[in-house]
Amino acid sequence: xxxxxxxxxxxxxxxxxxxTLRCKPISxxxxxxxxxxxxxxxxxxxxxxxNNVPIDDSGMPEDRFSAKMPNASFSTLKIQPSEPxxxxxxxxxxxxxxxxxxxxxxxxxxxx
Amino acid sequence: EDKVVQSPLSLVVHEGDTVTLNCSYEVTNFRSLxxxxxxxxxxxxxxxxxxxxxxxxxxxxxxxxxxKELFSILNITATQTGDxxxxxxxxxxxxxxxxxxxxxxxxxxxxxxx
Numbered sequence: 562x563x564x565x566x567x568x569x570x571x572x573x574x575x576x577x578x579x580x581t582l583r584c585k586p587i588s589x590x591x592x593x594x595x596x597x598x599x600x601x602x603x604x605x606x607x608x609x610x611x612n613n614v615p616i617d618d619s620g621m622p623e624d625r626f627s628a629k630m631p632n633a634s635f636s637t638l639k640i641q642p643s644e645p646x647x648x649x650x651x652x653x654x655x656x657x658x659x660x661x662x663x664x665x666x667x668x669x670x671x672x673x
Numbered sequence: 674e675d676k677v678v679q680s681p682l683s684l685v686v687h688e689g690d691t692v693t694l695n696c697s698y699e700v701t702n703f704r705s706l707x708x709x710x711x712x713x714x715x716x717x718x719x720x721x722x723x724x725x726x727x728x729x730x731x732x733x734x735x736x737x738x739x740x741k742e743l744f745s746i747l748n749i750t751a752t753q754t755g756d757x758x759x760x761x762x763x764x765x766x767x768x769x770x771x772x773x774x775x776x777x778x779x780x781x782x783x784x785x786x787x
């Protein structure tokens with residue numbers, strides 16, 4: 562089991578550019594979560610999918626953020642246009658049932 | 674608004690010491706509470722607590738939940754340098770609509786000095 566796989570590991574981009582973060586959940590896990598971690602706010606839930614359907618996107622900070630899950634093995638989180646305040650570590654997590662979240666290694670995003 | 678407070682924010686102790694990390698919460702639709710350990714990368718799962726007063730143990734780590742007073746503690750005995758990490762507590766919530774959420778505290782940064 563390769564675990565939850567995120568790419569890229571690090572991303573440095575200029576303000577105004579589009580950023581796409583990718584996640585491959587563990588096979589068989591039917592729920593996928595995107596979190597953002599900063600020093601000030603800790604880990605915050607952005608959005609989660611159940612069986613590829615977005616269930617709760619109330620944590621998405623604004624319209625510049627969007628997430629998709631076109632199939633059970635792939636999800637993207639897109640920021641367009643990016644801003645310096647988006648700099649954070651973005652984690653993807655998946656789980657098979659009511660508990661037991663498994664996190665990916667995260668993408669460290671720096672917007673300059 | 675859901676609130677999770679962990680204390681202390683930071684703790685530095687010597688190897689061999691025992692530490693107690695605290696987590697208090699004020700949330701709606703509580704189902705259980707999870708503890709995670711975060712070293713350099715992803716948080717890794719430690720415990721899930723659903724019932725009050727039942728201690729969960731894993732080696733030198735143990736945890737207990739008090740659903741009446743809305744808090745949980747994580748104890749680590751005979752600490753080792755490998756215990757240095759950020760420890761996160763996260764109430765697991767399910768709304769009446771079935772929406773679920775794992776709401777994290779900002780964590781306790783534990784540093785063990787050899």
